[in-house]
Amino acid sequence: MAHVTVIGGGVVGLAVARELRVVRGHHVTVLEKENGWARHQTGHNSGVLHAGLYYRPGSEKARMCVAGNASMAAYAREHGVPVSVCGKLVVATDEAETGRLRDLAARAEANGVPARAIGPDEAREHEPAVRCVAALRVESTGVVDFTGVCAAMVEELTRHEADLRLGTEALAVRRAPGRVEVATGTGVVRADALVNCAGLHSDRIADLAGVRPRARILPFRGEYYELRPDRRHLVTGLVYPVPNPELPFLGVHLTRMLDGSVHAGPNAVLALRREGYRWRDASARDLVEVIRFPGTWGLARRHVRTGITETLRSLSRARFAADLARLVPDIGPADIVRAPAGVRAQAVLADGRLVDDFLIELVPRQVHVLNAPSPAATSALEIATRVADRVSSVLN
Structure with missing residues (x-):
């Protein structure tokens, strides 16, 4: 061998x-x-066991995620690793998002993901504190201790x-x-x-x-908050917004973890170091590489508004809480506290396109x-x- x-x-x-x-x-x-x-x-x-509904039908991500949802859950159970397939809601908070929610439902069907469209009343049966005009219930999403x-x-x-x-x-x-x-x-x-x-x-x-x-790697820090213990009852499972189809990031969402805590996030800001988990984590070498890479500037031109929004949300707990309140109105700035961040290795082409x-x-x-x-x-x-x-x- x-x-x-x-x-x-x-x-x-x-x-x-x-x-x-x-x-x-x-x-x-x-x-x-x-x-x-x-x-x-x-x-x-975030520990999420993804179902596979977001990815382009026929793509490697779509095929491998749907299969991996089953194989990873089975592996965890076989080896005594904590896993919970609890399902999630993707919620449209206004009528303008319902078209994208329908598109997402169609993509889920194309990928073989068990998902169904539901109304606000049924959504509240799953998540009593949620606010929406429509939702997609995805049964195979869960959480696992990776x-x-x-x-x-x-x-x-x-x-x-x-x-x-x-x-x-x-x-x-x-x-x-x-x-x-x-x-x-x-x-x-x-x-x-x-x-x-x-x-x-x-x-x-x-x-x-x-x-x-x-393609080159650009590091994007995903920052998290978590709900204070006395506010965890506001979320029973996983609650996601309708994502922007032009970006690989899913928007800030709420996830009840295996230990009962509820994580909120992540956002997505360019990190100043490959392993830059905080704003003050910076590397001269990494910054020079980012600045010299043409894809950085192409990406900035393509997504300047999104970049500004994400940075402002990173710097403001009130803005972060306001985005969460679109999903669960009872969440306010006083209800969330900082949690450890992660860094996503995102490949970017020289023209600024994200490898999807x-x-x-x-x-x-x-x-x-x-x-x-x-x-x-x-x-x-x-x-x-x-x-x-x-x-x-x-x-x-």
């Missing part, structure tokens, strides 16, 4: 390693630069004697005859193939490997996962199957 090096220890990297080692029997080494697993996108996301999923995968990989290396950053990548070599601070890892699942740094790993990716689907690029003996934001966590087991298939193709 082949020996494969996987760079990245989030849910996608671990799922790929599991597929290669546990399912297919390859020898696997996983390199993770942090001293723990799932420290970035996986460990900072960090727990990663722990279960690590346990499986350990039992199957995979080589798991924390605190091991990939510093250089070299192609050699019949293999790929990765230099780290503790030595060189030699393997038959390389899989890059580095998330926020995936384009940089591709650069190290001599691959010129057709998963992006995987192949070269001999290498597979690079270059765009895997939401719903990648939901889809991780399906992405792993696809990537493992492609490892076989790059070895031949």
Whole structure:
């Protein structure tokens, strides 16, 4: 069997390693630069098990998310990881949004997602505090402990004697005859193939490997609030707005977590560092890359109004609460408190267009996962199957 090096220890990297080692029997080494697993996108996301209704029919996101909704829930249950498939509401708060809600219902049907249009009275049966003129009830949406999923995968990989290396950053990548070599601070890892699942740094790993990716990563911070404990009763499940179809972000929404807390968000603002979880987290290197990348300016021209709105909401709790109050009118600024933020690795093309689907690029003996934001966590087991298939193709 082949020996494969996987760079990245989030849910996608671990799922790929599991597929290669546990399912297919390859020898696997996983390199993770942090001293723990799932420290970035996986460990900072909203924990939502997505249904797959938002994505373009026939796209990788649509197919993998619908399948991943079932496979991830089944994996969590099999391994004792907390999961709850509680359903959600997507709500139109005025008549102007009902057309987009109908379009979303049609997309859900095309993608095979169980969803049905309901009126405001039935919506309040699910969420008594919600305000809307119409809603879409999506039964297969849920919440899951993705960090727990990663722990279960690590346990499986350990039992199957995979080589798991924390605190091991990939510093250089070299192609050699019949293999790929990765230099780290503790030595060189030699393997038959390389899989890059580095998330926020995936384009940089591709650069190290001599691959010129057709998209670059821009980091978008998603900021969260949560409802104060005495206001959690206002939300019983998940409540989402009707999204802007031109953007991959779903708008600030409300999610009852597995522990009973209710998270609100995220927004989307350009982070000043690849791992910039706060405004004061800044990196000169990262900022220079962002400024020099033509796609940054193309993106700004395309979405200047949205960018201003998101930034103002980031700086104002009152604005954040006002957007939540469109969904649940009883929420006010005093009802929410700051919660930890996440950073989304969003691939952007040189002309400023956002890559709206998963992006995987192949070269001999290498597979690079270059765009895997939401719903990648939901889809991780399906992405792993696809990537493992492609490892076989790059070895031949």
